Amino acid sequence: xxxxxxxxxxxxxxxxxxxxxxxxxxxxxxxxxxxxxxxxxxxxxxxxxxxxxxxxxxxxxxxxxxxxxxxxxxxxxxxxxxxxxxxxxxxxxxxxxxxxxxxxxxxxxxxxxxxxxxxxxxxxxxxxxxxxxxxxxxxxxxxxxxxxxxxxxxxxxxxxxxxxxxxxxxxxxxxxxxxxxxxxxxxxxxxxxxxxxxxxxxxxxxxxxxxxxxxxxxxxxxxxxxxxxxxxxxxxxxxxxxxxxxxxxxxxxxxxxxxxxxxxxxxxxxxxxxxxxxxxxxxxxxxxxxxxxxxxxxxxxxxxxxxxxxxxxxxxxxxxxx
Numbered sequence: 562x563x564x565x566x567x568x569x570x571x572x573x574x575x576x577x578x579x580x581x582x583x584x585x586x587x588x589x590x591x592x593x594x595x596x597x598x599x600x601x602x603x604x605x606x607x608x609x610x611x612x613x614x615x616x617x618x619x620x621x622x623x624x625x626x627x628x629x630x631x632x633x634x635x636x637x638x639x640x641x642x643x644x645x646x647x648x649x650x651x652x653x654x655x656x657x658x659x660x661x662x663x664x665x666x667x668x669x670x671x672x673x674x675x676x677x678x679x680x681x682x683x684x685x686x687x688x689x690x691x692x693x694x695x696x697x698x699x700x701x702x703x704x705x706x707x708x709x710x711x712x713x714x715x716x717x718x719x720x721x722x723x724x725x726x727x728x729x730x731x732x733x734x735x736x737x738x739x740x741x742x743x744x745x746x747x748x749x750x751x752x753x754x755x756x757x758x759x760x761x762x763x764x765x766x767x768x769x770x771x772x773x774x775x776x777x778x779x780x781x782x783x784x785x786x787x788x789x790x791x792x793x794x795x796x797x798x799x800x801x802x803x804x805x806x807x808x809x810x811x812x813x814x815x816x817x818x819x820x821x822x823x824x825x826x827x828x829x830x831x832x833x834x835x836x837x838x839x840x841x842x843x844x845x846x847x848x849x850x851x852x853x854x855x856x857x858x859x860x861x862x863x864x865x866x867x868x869x870x871x872x873x874x875x876x877x878x879x880x881x882x883x
Contacts, residue, residue: 566783566838569858572830577776577844579807581817588712588812589760592625596722599627603730605634608660614638615667617660622730624679624723631677631690632727633657634734635667642736644672645883648728650746650753651675653704653773653788656682656689669876671883674731678749679723680704680716695719701798705791710805712812717774721756721813728761741765741883745875748837748864749773749788752815755845758826759818766882768827768875769845771837771866775815776844778807786835819845825853827878829871831862 567575582588605618616638624630636644647666651657657677666673681704682689697708697716708714732739743766744757751772758767773788780789792810796803811817826849830842839858846856857874859867867874 564832565835566832566840569832572839572843574847575840575843576847577814577816577841578778579776579811579814579816579844581814581820582808582811585812585817586821592718592722593725593760596625596627596726599623601726601729601733603733605734610660612638612661612664615664616640618734619660620674620730622726624726625719626695628679628694628719629691630679630723630727631657632730633660633673633675634731635660635664635673635675636736637667637670640672640736642672643738644670644736645741645743646672646674646731646737646739647743647745647883648674648676648731648757650724650727650744650750650757651678651681651686652746652748652750654681654684655686656691658687662687665872665876672731672734672737674727674737676724676727679719693719701791701795703788703791705788706795709792709795709809712809715809715813717813720753721760724753724757725760728757743767743879743883745769747771747866751837755815755818755822756813758824759821762823764824766825766827766879767822768878769815770829770871771831771834771864772815772828772842772845773837774813775837776841777810777814779844780838780841783838783840784835789836815845816848819848820850822849822851824851825882826851826855827875828854828856829859829866830856831859831864831866833862834864834866836864
């Protein structure tokens with residue numbers, strides 16, 4: 562697919578038409594307060610992986626509603642800490658994978674926490690291990706319309722809350738340095754990263770790659786690729802509910818979390834990306850509140866973005882922060 566979105570000079574100025582609800586901050590403050598009424602109960606069990614350079618811990622902690630959420634904590638073998646901490650969130654349909662996967666960040670000398678995404682982990686990679694015990698109203702297959710009848714019921718309310726609690730769980734381990742915490746992820750993981758960047762006030766850096774869950778009013782009408790297409794197909798059946806759906810989504814739009822971002826940020830965008838169109842990524846980037854921000858642009862790439870090239874860029878960039 563050749564370039565299909567706005568020209569680059571217009572992308573640099575693009576702003577979302579999404580409007581944050583008046584009670585956006587109250588909604589999220591109340592949500593996190595309710596989650597923190599449950600004991601975090603973070604448990605770390607060593608795993609025998611056969612690896613000689615990285616130690617791995619199987620993690621369980623209490624997320625939204627006190628529900629158990631899984632993760633991996635990887636640290637350099639024999640580390641004594643405290644270590645800079647990288648908390649990573651994964652893409653749509655994926656899970657935390659297997660313990661021997663994803664060794665990059667531990668190999669840089671940092672502690673690396675990967676959060677499992679509730680209800681997912683069955684579409685690619687090494688799988689997931691976290692259920693989503695909450696039911697909901699009728700939805701289109703996938704996750705994008707689960708509970709979309711109201712912000713209180715929406716699936717990503719649970720996921721974003723899990724993500725904030727994941728940071729708290731990772732920070733509770735004695736080998737991690739809570740004052741040097743980074744959040745990052747790609748696609749859905751990038752969208753979760755934006756939420757965490759807006760909800761956790763003391764991160765030292767964030768790195769959302771080709772982030773999903775941004776600029777919903779534009780994304781849901783610009784691209785016919787899944788997962789955004791799930792919303793359009795839901796509305797194709799549930800005629801006349803567009804305004805209500807967009808109201809729910811406004812509580813979860815990465816653009817509004819970006820406006821509350823308080824850490825340096827490295828974004829990435831791909832100009833042929835039809836899954837997360839570049840204008841939706843730029844909408845979040847242009848809203849990011851912290852003045853120390855940059856975006857890497859991959860001109861001829863689709864949703865794979867910069868791939869291993871951008872991994873190298875993140876490694877170089879993070880040296881300035883952790």
